[in-house]
Amino acid sequence: MELEQVRDNLRARGFRAEIFPDGKAASDYLNAAIDGTTVGFGGSVTLKELGLDKSLSTHNDLHWHWVGDSTERDRAMNTEVYLSSVNAMTEGGELLNIDGTGNRVASTLYGHKRVYFVVGQNKIAPDYEQALWRARNIAAPKNAQRLGMKTPCAARAERCYDCNSPERICRGLVVLWEPMFGTETEVLLVREDLGL
Ligand code: SF4
Numbered sequence: 001m002e003l004e005q006v007r008d009n010l011r012a013r014g015f016r017a018e019i020f021p022d023g024k025a026a027s028d029y030l031n032a033a034i035d036g037t038t039v040g041f042g043g044s045v046t047l048k049e050l051g052l053d054k055s056l057s058t059h060n061d062l063h064w065h066w067v068g069d070s071t072e073r074d075r076a077m078n079t080e081v082y083l084s085s086v087n088a089m090t091e092g093g094e095l096l097n098i099d100g101t102g103n104r105v106a107s108t109l110y111g112h113k114r115v116y117f118v119v120g121q122n123k124i125a126p127d128y129e130q131a132l133w134r135a136r137n138i139a140a141p142k143n144a145q146r147l148g149m150k151t152p153c154a155a156r157a158e159r160c161y162d163c164n165s166p167e168r169i170c171r172g173l174v175v176l177w178e179p180m181f182g183t184e185t186e187v188l189l190v191r192e193d194l195g196l
């Protein structure tokens with residue numbers, strides 16, 4: 001499906017949605033839209049790859065536990081703006097995220113005036129079943145490997161074993177069908193592969 005149709009499907013659900021040719025264009029857009037305010041980040045390789053922590057922190061009060069200590073996780077939950085990516089999304093516009101601690105998915109549901117999702121084209125799957133498969137068998141094992149977890153998926157990051165490991169990172173799944181009441185939610189679709 002063309003990205004234009006995915007964008008239109010997101011808009012039909014009530015999300016704001018735009019398409020960007022590459023991550024640089026998406027970063028420029030965010031730096032113009034988010035200025036002089038408080039910003040929280042969820043754990044996201046996409047945001048890191050784009051250097052958004054560095055660029056946004058030059059003109060915003062930014063909180064991210066990846067660049068500060070773990071107390072930044074709580075501070076990030078009390079910001080006006082929140083940024084994340086997704087583990088997968090459907091062409092129809094459903095957004096899927098699996099989380100271990102829960103701060104990231106909680107913030108995409110409540111507590112911020114604006115939430116932005118930055119989504120590389122590699123995250124888009126044709127339907128819900130395939131998006132869920134992607135989140136569980138591609139994104140989660142790669143994240144477990146990145147975090148050095150003692151889970152069966154971490155060695156080769158080739159699939160999920162639905163483990164019962166104490167270090168299992170997959171503890172909750174959130175699917176956004178539409179923006180939550182009271183939260184302006186925008187999805188930035190990027191025509192390049194980003195994140196895990
Ligand atoms: S459930 Fe366990 S095996 Fe599956 S991706 Fe998560 S941590 Fe890895």
